[in-house]
Amino acid sequence: MTRTLRRRAGRKSPEARGEQIQAAARSLALDQGLSALTLRSIAARIDVTPALVSHYQPNMDALIAATFTAIVSEEVEEVAALLAEQPTPTAGLAVLLDTLLDAERDDVTIVWVEAWAMGRRSDALAGAIRGEMDAWHDVLRGFVEQGVAAGEFETDAPDAVAWQLLGMIDGLNAQALVRWGDPGERGSMLGRAVEGMLGLRRGALASESRAGAASAT
Amino acid sequence: MTRTLRRRAGRKSPEARGEQIQAAARSLALDQGLSALTLRSIAARIDVTPALVSHYQPNMDALIAATFTAIVSEEVEEVAALLAEQPTPTAGLAVLLDTLLDAERDDVTIVWVEAWAMGRRSDALAGAIRGEMDAWHDVLRGFVEQGVAAGEFETDAPDAVAWQLLGMIDGLNAQALVRWGDPGERGSMLGRAVEGMLGLRRGALASESRAGAASAT
DNA sequence: CACGTTATTGATCATATGGTCAACAATCGG
């Protein structure tokens, strides 16, 4: 028995304790996935009794859903900001693919994959998932529309393209999670697929800022 | 307590019982996902004691991995056969997309999604996943290569295209699982993406056998 | 500094899981 002993926890204000618990849940989920979130694992991480964690949350489902939302919404905002600062839509597209397919985001991918699985048994989580998917979709749709308006993208269904992008990226990341062995190659073909969707000339994405990822072919 | 009473089970040959258990596991997984596979749930489905199920399997991990393999390998063979009987590679491609994105395959998608999540905690399942992904990849790569040989597809990396296809399809299906509300539209843009990957003329896939799915746009 | 508010704890439930094993009984061979 790994009996990590624990002194009595200091008394904190409800707000501080609440935030501490949420933060612990977030980092734990990024480390080991949403399914690793239990009253006891979270309590242990901040050196506190499971009962206390329980005391600060209506139930685990809510905590898990909130943690999911916190993690994903942060990512969405991050990427949205990144896209906003790109000079052209095409450059933004290249950055988008590079960023989202980066293996360093695997921790978030694990959260997504486990959320899909767990969401089937938790209404709270299912709702959170839909909410974040919509948020992602909004960002991507807006981005595609801008590209179309700028005359760089060509499609009559930015909405569908946005969903498609999202699905493709998620799928490739989820696969990469299991396909240890040939990392890096992930998404080498994605550029051409996206070019096809958005009517870009072939190679338009490979030549921009995708220097590193496109070397393999 | 739903106390479904149970008469004493008839005595069967080890082979028959073993197959019955595997069949029960398969149908249960298709109904409720891999995570619903427990000694008790399987036992209940064939009106038998959990101990008996346990007796016929080294452990649950093995049973789950075997069930996953059974379900997915059947699907792979099914699709491979379907592809083989198509007149041209392009027609095959259209059929492939239609088939795999069909909402009726959601039961298999659930199995995949849960496998990705559970595979992180079960070596047996992780191995099975890799095996089936390779099987899928082999089928798709072979198909793409044929298309290239026939002069219909254009790519210098059939291997990467095959992985890409797999990832895109899985991702879109996984998303559709959560995005109740607008079914059917799934993959409306996938055709163009694939056209881009394989150097087909725009619309080549939409006009073939995709009559039903392409109507929305 | 005393006291009351309340954050925190420890003990405890109820439930679900995988897994084991001696005992039972169904079937088959003689």
Added chain:
DNA sequence: CCGATTGTTGACCATATGATCAATAACGTG
């Protein structure tokens, strides 16, 4: 028809989970 083989059971364990609640002790306030 009887005995041996063995498929099957029921009764258990050990563990992990979410959750509750009276009791405790830390902190702010008067």
